[in-house]
Amino acid sequence: MDFMIRIWISLVALSFAAPLSAQEGPDDGVNADMILALKGLQLLDHRLNAIGYRLVDANTPYCDQKAARTGLLLNDVAQYVDQETARFALGFDGSVGITAVAPDSPAESAKLSPGDTLLAINTIPINDIAIDDPELSNQQPVYRRVAAINRLLEQALAEDNVRLTISRGGINQTISVAAAMTCPSxxxxxxxxxxxxxxxxxxxxxxxxxxxxxxxxxxxxxxxxxxxxxxxxxxxxxxxxxxxxxxxxxxxxxxxxxxxxxxxxxxxxxxxxxxxxxxxxxxxxxxxxxxxxxxxxxxxxxxxxxxxxxxxxxxxxxxxxxxxxxxxxxxxxxxxxxxxx
Incomplete structure (x- = not known):
């Protein structure tokens, strides 16, 4: 199958993967061209997340250091100038959510999906996670919250399974997620x-x-x-x-x-x-x-x-x-x- 045809098929699939609340169609405040661009970027995110996870997971026996991984890729709409369009394109109810789930990962086993909005890790609300840690100072400000969330998630997973509170189609639910110890990266x-x-x-x-x-x-x-x-x-x-x-x-x-x-x-x-x-x-x-x-x-x-x-x-x-x-x-x-x- 032609590569560009595969891309368009994947873009359509991603659009239907979003919650129904995000399928009603853009209003006057949402940029349709930006939606298509973000869907294309999300496709690249899906491919890289899947490839990266597969590489670190398969080579785990040969790495001297291990890291707790779920196969999730998170995104923060705050990093986009047009946040309303970004939220619509990514299917998020809130500001931070899942943009990709790696195949054969703990996140896939837990049935987490792109478009799920992340509300809390265990009992800690996302909005309460500190982003002023000096270790995050090398990150651009718009990326610090996701960096802080990823770090907290990795720390929690190193101890036990975590409970992620998500919103899917406007309905909140808590899902238990295990960790896979893989090569770090x-x-x-x-x-x-x-x-x-x-x-x-x-x-x-x-x-x-x-x-x-x-x-x-x-x-x-x-x-x-x-x-x-x-x-x-x-x-x-x-x-x-x-x-x-x-x-x-x-x-x-x-x-x-x-x-x-x-x-x-x-x-x-x-x-x-x-x-x-x-x-x-x-x-x-x-x-x-x-x-x-x-x-x-x-x-x-x-x-x-x-x-x-x-x-x-x-x-x-x-x-x-x-x-x-x-x-x-x-x-x-x-x-x-x-x-x-």
Whole structure:
């Protein structure tokens, strides 16, 4: 099926997934073009949330640190200028709600759905969760509430199941949700006109324009796995410990060498993460070959990154290593993660 047709089918499905209270049709205060744009963004959120959760869940046995995850992706309408339109498009009764639920996750088992409005975690109302914590100061103000909610949710899940009070179609209900202990990392679509992806040690972000460029979820997973590899290998902490300059001057000298070494490791580990999660590792080769031929010296081709032909060679080397191994339980233990322990 044509990729764009699949997108439109998914957009229609998302529109019907919203509560009936949000299906009556936009009034004069709601921007129809903005609704379509937000539905498109929500589709990208769904894809990234599903891919990210699948990668961290499948590779859990090989991560030295674990985090409590539900498979939920939350959104706050306060981050949008036109909050009325955002609330209508996302199907929320209130201000913070569920925008995506990962397949085969605890959230899916609990029958939580996109469009559910989150009202409380255990007995703590969402509006009472503090967002002035110094640890949240690096977040933009409009993202701090969701960051604070995610942190509280993770802390509560580490102790026991949590009770989430939600509103669905105007009716409040409390749902018990368990946690899955997975590799740590969170994932987000960053609305941007550039094609880029990044990792900050805790979060993997993919620009909306790059996400739209992927032909398949396997290609999407190839880039997400690369960025996740940076987080799992603690590259940011390691580069900081060596005082590596990641700005303009990081393109030269010793800093460039250190960054390139980290990029090589992330490339090598990425295909192991993909295989363990059931993604086609050949998609990494297809994606970088296509992107390299189309964009030449564009994204990821600075002095700190190998050019696409060399990256393809790295993937092939790692796939050859796996081909010479016997998987255990259908999975392969990534040497780089064992080395990082």
């Amino acid at each position: 969170q994932f987000q679509i960053r609305v941007s006109a550039d094609r880029s992806a990044g990792a900050d040690g805790k979060l993997v972000s993919v620009s909306s324009r790059l996400a739209e460029y992927f032909l398949t979820d396997d290609e999407f997973a190839a880039v997400v796995a690369h960025e996740l590899a940076h987080n799992l290998l603690k590259h940011r902490d390691r580069l900081d410990a060596k005082n590596v300059n990641r700005g303009f001057f990081g393109q030269f000298g010793e800093s460039a060498s250190e960054i390139k070494a980290a990029e090589i490791e992330a490339d090598r580990l990425s295909v192991w993460l993909m295989v363990n999660a059931g993604y086609d590792p050949q998609a990494a080769i297809r994606f970088w070959t296509r992107y390299g031929k189309e964009h030449g010296k564009g994204i990821f081709s600075a002095s700190t990154h190998y050019r696409w032909k060399k990256r393809v060679e790295l993937f092939e080397e790692e796939l050859a290593k796996m081909a010479a191994m016997e998987p255990v339980g259908g999975k392969f233990s990534p040497p780089l993660l064992a080395k990082a322990d």
